Amino acid sequence: MIVAITHFYRIAANPLYRNYLSIRHRHYWKNMECDLLKPPCEVRGMIELNREKFTKAIQVPRLWVREEKAQRVMPVVKKYLLKMEKLKPVKPSAQNNVEGREILLHPMPVKQWEDLPCEDLEKLEVNKDNFAFSELKLCYENWRADEILKAVLPKDEEGLTSYSRIGHIVHLNLRDHLLEYKDLIGQVLLDKVANCKTVVNKAATIDNTYRNFQLDLLCGEAQYQVETKENGVFFEFDFSKVYWNPRLSTEHERIVEMLKPGDVLYDVFAGVGPFAVPAARKKCRVLANDLNPESFKWLQHNMKRNKCHSMAHTYNKDGREFILAELKQDLLRRWLNCGEKESNYKIHITMNLPAMAVEFLSAFRGLFEKESKEEILCFSKTNLNYPLVHVYSFAKGSNTKELVLHLVEENLQMPLKDNLEGVHFVRNVAPNKDMYRVSFYLTKAILTQTLAPLKVEKHLKRKVIADEEEKNEITDATKIKNGSSIKTESQHGRSGFKENQERIQSE
């Protein structure tokens, strides 16, 4: 399904195809291209929501048909119907004591009787006398959130183009020029987005280890404990205390699809479990870790919630310590147990902390140096099952793909050759900034040869750059409106915005 949506958006982005689409779907008129159907001009610049100000009366074309003819007339006029929120274009209506239906027509294509398929209608004994213009009252209820906000927010500046949906929470990242409208925006979204109870804005700065957002409640209840579903799996967590990004659902799915029952997953930065829980559900053996005690709590909860806790061990420690202790011990145990037998399962390691995960790769260098020297492990065995690492990284600039590969090699202090599985584009995070996954196999050389110690200053400098990148992601995220990631991982919600909803809703 995701592939289909991706494909659709790719094709739709092509101007030639867009033309074709508009011809095929000519019957679809955009209400906001018709002045008559827009909210009143006076609402522009409104800071405090005044719903009354949206009321207006317009003249629209209508057709009245006798009840017995309605069924046959409808297919003829279907494409001319006026469609708006909370507006029924066809209503029962009696004229001169005769039962019938009144059909509201769209004022863009229908300016006069002759604009309708008159011949077909006349064959059904519907003629010019059945056609008239009359008053229609429009109000706040008749517009979607995006239509309301388009009418209110400054005309010449970028409007609100997307939001994320996490359970009952609508999550925004408002640009500075929209901050003075934040209460109004919050109220409109609360009114218009189905099942929304809380609207929050990402606070201007984020500078914490756990990558959870500082939230500014715009409207609704200060209730951040959510339940959501991603790729068919339930997740519960406190959105104000943990990291959760619905824009990563496709990437989570890609990794989980690679896993087979019996495989092993070591998840170094597991969060509340979007890789680890589905993997455990798939009967993979999982060791999942997160430094944030709150994420750890929900990770355990989600394992239980999805009845897969027996497949997983969970840890609450620093990622490097996890690699050096639990991951190493488990790997060693597996390798020692496999003996001469061919092992028929795969081992994956996920490292999703894009601002700095590459820094943790050095933990793999010489991880088994001592064991190889003591010949506890015979690395000449061809049947050793080397893990496939999936490490995520941001990169800014023009050659982002080369840059992430370079970052990985630099931190491993070893070039990736045959052991490189691929450098995969994940999503565009901000203009000029991308997120990638570098997937590569650990090798005997990586695991047995220690790393020359990095100069502290260099290490720190890279960390600062990474932290800056993370901050930028947060502040830049609203700029993403035409990026491929949004197009592939989101779709228009009922409110008309590009919305990153839980997969269960969007597909």
Ligand SMILES: C[S@@+](CC[C@H](N)C(=O)[O-])C[C@H]1O[C@@H](n2cnc3c(N)ncnc32)[C@H](O)[C@@H]1O
């Ligand atoms: C970007 S989130 C990814 C969470 C999850 N894997 C996902 O895909 O949505 C990174 C996670 O790493 C955790 N984290 C940050 N620093 C860490 C560290 N030094 N060791 C372990 N976990 C860490 C954060 O608490 C956060 O949950």
